[in-house]
Structure formats: structure tokens, C-alpha cells
Amino acid sequence: MTVEEQIRDIIARITRVDKSIITRQSTFKEIKADSLDVVQALVAVEETFGIEIPDEEAQKFQNFGDFVSYVENRVAQKEKV
Amino acid sequence: MIRNKNMVQNGRIRVAVDAMGGDYAPEEIIKGAVLAAEKDDVKIFLVGPVTILEKELAKYKLTNGSSIHIVEASEFIKENESPVDVVRRKPNCSVAVAARMVKSGEADALFSAGSSGAAAISAIQFIGMLDGVYRPAIVGSLGSFAPNTVMVDLGANVDCKPHQFLAFAIAGSVYAKKFLNIADPKIALLSTGSEESKGSEAVREAHALLKNSGLNFVGNIEGSDILNGKANVIVCDGFVGNVLLKFYESIGGYAQGWTERKLKKYPPLRALAKLLFRRLFPATKISSETEKQGGGILWGVDGVVKIAHGASHAPQIANAIESAKEAVKAGVVESMKSELAKFNQGGKL
Numbered sequence: 001m002t003v004e005e006q007i008r009d010i011i012a013r014i015t016r017v018d019k020s021i022i023t024r025q026s027t028f029k030e031i032k033a034d035s036l037d038v039v040q041a042l043v044a045v046e047e048t049f050g051i052e053i054p055d056e057e058a059q060k061f062q063n064f065g066d067f068v069s070y071v072e073n074r075v076a077q078k079e080k081v
Numbered sequence: 082m083i084r085n086k087n088m089v090q091n092g093r094i095r096v097a098v099d100a101m102g103g104d105y106a107p108e109e110i111i112k113g114a115v116l117a118a119e120k121d122d123v124k125i126f127l128v129g130p131v132t133i134l135e136k137e138l139a140k141y142k143l144t145n146g147s148s149i150h151i152v153e154a155s156e157f158i159k160e161n162e163s164p165v166d167v168v169r170r171k172p173n174c175s176v177a178v179a180a181r182m183v184k185s186g187e188a189d190a191l192f193s194a195g196s197s198g199a200a201a202i203s204a205i206q207f208i209g210m211l212d213g214v215y216r217p218a219i220v221g222s223l224g225s226f227a228p229n230t231v232m233v234d235l236g237a238n239v240d241c242k243p244h245q246f247l248a249f250a251i252a253g254s255v256y257a258k259k260f261l262n263i264a265d266p267k268i269a270l271l272s273t274g275s276e277e278s279k280g281s282e283a284v285r286e287a288h289a290l291l292k293n294s295g296l297n298f299v300g301n302i303e304g305s306d307i308l309n310g311k312a313n314v315i316v317c318d319g320f321v322g323n324v325l326l327k328f329y330e331s332i333g334g335y336a337q338g339w340t341e342r343k344l345k346k347y348p349p350l351r352a353l354a355k356l357l358f359r360r361l362f363p364a365t366k367i368s369s370e371t372e373k374q375g376g377g378i379l380w381g382v383d384g385v386v387k388i389a390h391g392a393s394h395a396p397q398i399a400n401a402i403e404s405a406k407e408a409v410k411a412g413v414v415e416s417m418k419s420e421l422a423k424f425n426q427g428g429k430l
Contacts, residue, residue: 016244035165036165036202039168039169040168040206042169
């Protein structure tokens with residue numbers, strides 16, 4: 001399972017939306033995720049991938065694609081180390 | 082860290098109290114906890130900074146048999162802080178520590194008069210939701226004017242997704258069965274008209290879900306039907322529910338004041354009205370039972386979580402702790418689980 005698929009599953013589970021509607025262009029607003037959904041998703045992703053996502057970075061995510069790209073980069077960096 | 086103040090006794094319901102949550106915390110919370118602890122079937126854990134709590138608790142002489150303990154939580158959520166800080170910035174704040182005590186089995190219930198958002202988030206993140214429930218909801222009985230009617234949600238969910246209304250209906254139904262002894266509660270959806278097509282998009286979608294739920298759904302009702310007994314469980318989003326609750330709670334005092342003012346020129350009638358209100362219809366009886374009970378339970382959480390108005394004073398705090406204890410005794414979480422299981426099996430939630 002790719003990083004993208006795992007994050008999509010996490011978000012779909014937390015927000016209770018059909019994961020097929022979550023595209024890389026989807027914003028949190030479009031998938032009707034409120035602030036608590038977003039925080040829960042951040043915590044779940046941090047636990048799943050063993051990384052920390054600072055709030056200032058999370059605030060830059062414009063859409064699902066930004067979130068996935070950030071996590072992919074962090075996971076790749078972690079694997080290099 | 083747990084510091085014993087008295088001898089621990091068996092058979093007590095253990096309530097973890099967020100001692101730093103509330104407009105008058107920790108003073109009124111501790112005063113209320115001391116009152117609640119006078120009963121010998123409860124064990125109270127005051128959660129917060131030990132130095133602050135010990136100093137405050139030292140003001141009271143605990144009665145024999147009182148069981149109050151202090152549990153360290155170095156942080157707490159302040160008034161201007163966002164409730165989501167509980168998860169990301171202050172996972173060791175008093176309400177979060179109290180929630181984790183419920184999860185770990187060290188406590189049977191959590192009580193907080195602090196930010197209801199922070200309590201709800203702590204419950205979701207650290208205790209967890211029951212299968213099929215997305216967010217906690219607050220259920221409350223309307224009391225005097227409509228003794229056989231409960232409303233849900235009373236404020237935990239301002240914006241709701243349609244499936245949440247179904248979970249609200251199940252929670253309300255369990256409440257009506259458990260606390261009002263109604264075998265098959267009539268469930269209605271609060272809307273702007275009785276027709277299915279009335280209401281917001283979420284309400285219209287919820288109508289379809291409730292209609293096909295197998296619950297005793299009697300359709301939409303309007304505001305004018307709230308008190309007439311058409312429904313035992315009235316389902317609405319937390320925005321509507323909270324506005325209605327606070328309006329309802331204010332009616333008693335205003336009705337009394339208004340009547341007395343109107344009769345100012347007729348002293349005998351005014352005296353009679355005053356007597357009637359005080360003896361037959363005291364303001365507290367006209368207003369919601371939720372106030373008397375000292376707040377509401379967060380339904381749908383995998384543990385008993387009781388919240389109260391931030392402005393609660395010691396008597397309401399004591400009532401709320403007492404009511405949390407009763408909810409544990411009544412097995413509300415187990416009942417909710419078994420009711421939800423029927424819907425989860427049918428894939429309806």
C-alpha cells in the first residue's frame with residue numbers, strides 16, 4: 001500500500017466519506033473535514049509513519065495532495081537515515 | 082501520581098474530575114467534589130496541578146468515609162485556547178489525563194465543567210468512540226413541561242452530517258428507555274415543517290435515514306410540537322439544540338418576573354402569583370432538568386463522560402458527579418453498545 005493510499009484510508013475513516021471522492025486536489029473543506037477531523041488525521045498519520053508534522057507545516061497544506069507530498073518526503077528522508 | 086487523602090474503600094464508582102475546568106475552577110469544582118464525596122459509594126480523583134489542588138482541598142474537612150484523591154496533571158486548557166490543543170499541544174492537560182484514566186480503567190467516569198469542546202476531543206482521542214458513532218452527542222430531558230421528552234444533540238455538534246442524526250436518535254432512545262422507562266420511544270426530527278422536504282440538506286437526508294432505520298420514527302416535528310408529547314426523542318443538530326436548551330432554561334425566571342411586573346398594580350394578585358411560582362412552579366422546576374442534573378453525558382463515547390456548564394457552582398458540580406455515578410450504575414455505555422450493534426450489523430451506521 002502506498003503512502004497516498006494509507007493516508008486516503010485514514011482520512012476516509014476519520015471523516016466517514018467514501019475514499020473514492022478524495023483526490024489529490026481535494027481540500028479538507030470539500031471532503032467536509034472540520035478542524036477536529038484534521039487534527040485526528042494528523043495524529044493518525046504521525047503514528048502510522050512514525051513522523052512528526054509541525055503545526056506550521058500542516059497549516060500550509062492546501063489540499064490532500066500537499067499533505068501526501070509532505071508525508072512522502074518525510075518518509076523518504078527517514079528511510080535514507 | 083495518586084495521593085490518598087483517605088482510606089480507599091471497595092465498591093465505589095470512581096469519577097475522574099477535571100479540577101481545572103470551569104469558570105470558577107478549581108475552587109467551586111473542589112467544593113462540589115467534596116460535597117459529592119460525602120456519599121460513600123463514590124471515589125473522586127481530582128485531576129490537575131498537585132500543588133494548586135492540595136492547597137484548595139486543605140480548606141475542607143473531609144467527612145468520614147469521603148474518598149478524594151489528587152492526580153497530577155501539570156497543564157490545563159485555558160479559556161482562550163483552542164479545544165484541539167488538547168490533542169496536539171497539551172496532551173497532558175487535566176481533562177486529557179482524566180480521559181486516559183477512564184480508558185485505562187483507573188476511573189469509571191470523567192467529569193469536566195471546562196471547555197466542552199476540549200472534553201469532547203479528549204473523549205474522542207483518548208477514550209474512543211463506540212462502533213458506528215462519529216462524534217459524541219449530548220442528550221437531555223426537558224423535565225417539567227415535557228417530562229417524557231428528551232432532546233439530542235444539545236450542543237456537542239454544531240455542524241452535523243446526516244448519519245449523525247441516526248446515532249443521535251439511538252442515543253436518545255437508550256436514554257428514554259433507561260431514564261424515562263419508555264419501552265418504545267417515539268422519535269422525531271426537528272425541522273421547519275412536517276413534510277419530508279422541509280429543513281436543511283442535512284436534515285432532509287437524515288429524514289430518509291431515520292425513516293428506513295427501523296426505529297419508531299414518527300417524522301418531522303416543528304418547534305411548536307416540542308412540548309406537546311408528540312415525540313419522546315427529538316433529534317436536532319447541536320446548534321439548534323443548544324440555542325433551544327438555553328432559551329428553555331431561561332423561561333422560568335423570566336415568566337415569574339414578567340407576571341409579577343404585570344400584576345404590580347394589583348398587590349393581592351401579585352402576592353398570589355408570587356406564591357404560586359414559589360410554591361407550585363418554582364423557576365428551577367420550569368426550566369430544564371438538565372440544569373438540575375448539572376449538565377449532560379457525552380453519548381457515544383466508550384465510557385461515561387459528563388460535562389457541565391462552565392459557570393456551574395459547587396451544588397451543580399456535586400449533582401453532575403452524582404449523575405455521572407448513576408450513569409455508570411445504570412450501564413448506559415453497555416446499553417448504547419448493544420443498541421448500536423443492531424444497526425452496525427445492518428450496515429445502517
